[in-house]
Amino acid sequence: MHPAFSVIFLTTLIGAGQGLFMALVTGQVYSLANLLAPQDSVTFYAMGSFVAMVLLILGLVAAVFHLGKPSYFLTRAWRGLTQWRTSWLSRELIALPAFIVLVLLYGGAHYVEMTEPLFVIQGQIPVDPTLLLGVIGSVLSLVLFVSTAMIYASVRFLQEWHSPLTVVNFMLFGLVSGFTLAAAFSAWSGVQLVGFFGTWAVIFTVFAAITRGFAVYRNGRIKHRSTLRSAIGVRHTTIRQKSMGFMGGSFNTREFFHGRSDGTLGLIKWFFVATVFLVPVALLGASNILASTYLPILAFAVQYVGLLAERWYFFAEARHPQNLYYQSVA
Amino acid sequence: MTQLALVIDLNVCVGCHACVTSCKEWNTSGWAGPMVDQRPYDVDPSGTFFNRVQMFEVGEYPNTETVHFPKSCLHCEEPPCVPVCPTGASYKREDNGVVLVDYDKCIGCKYCAWACPYGVRELDEQQKVMKKCTLCIDRITDQSLPENERQPACVLACPTSARLYGDVHDPNSEASIAIHENGGYQLMPEWGTQPANHYLPRRKTRIQIFDDELERADNPLTKEAPLPAAEGDTLDDVSY
Numbered sequence: 001m002h003p004a005f006s007v008i009f010l011t012t013l014i015g016a017g018q019g020l021f022m023a024l025v026t027g028q029v030y031s032l033a034n035l036l037a038p039q040d041s042v043t044f045y046a047m048g049s050f051v052a053m054v055l056l057i058l059g060l061v062a063a064v065f066h067l068g069k070p071s072y073f074l075t076r077a078w079r080g081l082t083q084w085r086t087s088w089l090s091r092e093l094i095a096l097p098a099f100i101v102l103v104l105l106y107g108g109a110h111y112v113e114m115t116e117p118l119f120v121i122q123g124q125i126p127v128d129p130t131l132l133l134g135v136i137g138s139v140l141s142l143v144l145f146v147s148t149a150m151i152y153a154s155v156r157f158l159q160e161w162h163s164p165l166t167v168v169n170f171m172l173f174g175l176v177s178g179f180t181l182a183a184a185f186s187a188w189s190g191v192q193l194v195g196f197f198g199t200w201a202v203i204f205t206v207f208a209a210i211t212r213g214f215a216v217y218r219n220g221r222i223k224h225r226s227t228l229r230s231a232i233g234v235r236h237t238t239i240r241q242k243s244m245g246f247m248g249g250s251f252n253t254r255e256f257f258h259g260r261s262d263g264t265l266g267l268i269k270w271f272f273v274a275t276v277f278l279v280p281v282a283l284l285g286a287s288n289i290l291a292s293t294y295l296p297i298l299a300f301a302v303q304y305v306g307l308l309a310e311r312w313y314f315f316a317e318a319r320h321p322q323n324l325y326y327q328s329v330a
Numbered sequence: 331m332t333q334l335a336l337v338i339d340l341n342v343c344v345g346c347h348a349c350v351t352s353c354k355e356w357n358t359s360g361w362a363g364p365m366v367d368q369r370p371y372d373v374d375p376s377g378t379f380f381n382r383v384q385m386f387e388v389g390e391y392p393n394t395e396t397v398h399f400p401k402s403c404l405h406c407e408e409p410p411c412v413p414v415c416p417t418g419a420s421y422k423r424e425d426n427g428v429v430l431v432d433y434d435k436c437i438g439c440k441y442c443a444w445a446c447p448y449g450v451r452e453l454d455e456q457q458k459v460m461k462k463c464t465l466c467i468d469r470i471t472d473q474s475l476p477e478n479e480r481q482p483a484c485v486l487a488c489p490t491s492a493r494l495y496g497d498v499h500d501p502n503s504e505a506s507i508a509i510h511e512n513g514g515y516q517l518m519p520e521w522g523t524q525p526a527n528h529y530l531p532r533r534k535t536r537i538q539i540f541d542d543e544l545e546r547a548d549n550p551l552t553k554e555a556p557l558p559a560a561e562g563d564t565l566d567d568v569s570y
Contacts (some may be wrong), residue, residue, distance in 0.1 A: 082416075
């Protein structure tokens with residue numbers, strides 16, 4: 001498939017935004033259980049939610065450029081809310097704005113310090129509006145992860161994507177970048193949670209390395225169901241395309257081919273292995289020892305660039321059966 | 331239920347592209363148009379087509395065979411491109427089974443093209459909406475046309491009658507009979523999309539003749555003996 005940068009930015013940006021939101025809620029739950037020191041509502045949670053929301057809105061802007069014309073966002077995209085019964089893309093189009101609203105409410109509730117408990121569970125756990133919004137938002141965030149990933153995993157013709165690993169990887173990469181960003185945000189705002197978020201980021205990174213590694217292994221050995229024989233229905237061991245029917249390009253030759261050499265693909269694979277997994281873990285580890293402010297921020301920056309490469313590779317490694325019909329110009 | 335479709339006879343197609351040009355001519359100026367070209371007379375031309383004729387070589391030289399292979403939307407009975415559409419622009423007509431795109435609802439997200447294993451949907455570079463074969467829906471449903479013209483433009487244009495058009499759910503239609511009698515098959519059956527369009531295979535016609543059918547059993551020229559004297563009619567000469 002041809003990797004479209006609009007979708008690469010969309011999925012990585014909202015993934016980081018969702019992960020950051022879930023990291024903030026995780027921090028709040030931990031402090032509720034007295035495992036972490038409570039943080040300031042306004043400077044930490046409200047500001048953190050603002051950062052998450054900026055990422056989500058940037059993702060939405062990137063998505064607009066995936067439409068045929070950006071103006072369709074205003075004139076036609078509302079119809080995308082109608083087909084949620086059958087289309088995962090429609091479900092994503094509903095879940096994303098809903099999640100942005102929840103992040104806004106969560107950040108807003110923290111900003112105006114609505115931290116008076118509404119009720120207390122078993123005389124121990126005070127539940128305030130921010131916690132309720134955080135839990136609902138986290139559920140929506142998971143729904144959004146699944147919806148986004150299922151857009152790809154549900155296309156059965158793209159066998160490289162048609163696997164539960166796609167959903168697991170989208171979720172883990174979102175959490176990886178979100179928790180790294182939470183560590184960077186903590187470092188930047190001088191909060192003593194760098195170690196906490198950094199540890200979780202490393203744990204998620206290890207899991208993501210395992211599942212992504214498994215996906216790369218699976219895709220390297222995949223046996224495609226369609227062949228030239230089934231594509232044209234001629235039973236013979238030797239079939240070659242002599243002409244695709246036109247000398248110039250077409251939508252089919254642009255949309256479904258990445259147009260890069262195997263060597264480039266290999267380079268990008270090892271680039272994202274280094275920048276998503278190895279370098280950020282090393283930087284987060286070093287920041288724990290050196291107590292540096294800039295290392296977690298650098299870790300997030302490096303990792304985000306790596307995730308762009310990872311998503312590019314995700315698209316490029318998927319081979320569409322329609323390519324069987326477009327192998328030879330003349 | 332009616333399911334309109336094409337049956338394409340690969341045994342007859344000569345790869346002349348008349349269906350391609352007539353398709354473009356009809357549809358660019360009709361309901362589905364325009365089908366815009368980019369740089370048509372320049373380097374790297376491109377454009378939107380609903381129909382392509384491809385060529386495949388089967389076998390190793392000198393035992394090769396050329397297969398001319400017209401390819402357009404197969405109007406699947408289980409169209410995978412329809413449920414994935416987020417806006418409902420992509421749909422399958424209830425009354426005749428034709429898969430269509432509502433160009434006023436399409437947002438050009440290309441998701442339906444990803445969900446089609448046959449690569450028959452093309453994004454129009456000017457309108458930025460997804461386009462595909464309509465089976466000339468504006469012709470076949472136009473009651474003002476004489477009945478024999480209510481057929482897709484490609485079918486009318488084909489000089490060798492390699493394209494049949496009809497209701498593949500009606501067992502007595504010309505299309506159904508051709509599928510049934512001539513080994514019609516579907517493309518990529520492994521995906522369960524149930525394409526309505528069928529293809530008829532290349533086929534050889536051979537008659538079976540044994541040597542003893544070519545020569546009379548008592549042909550005297552095969553015997554190494556003096557020619558027999560005339561003894562009147564032989565059994566082969568007698569007619570009853």
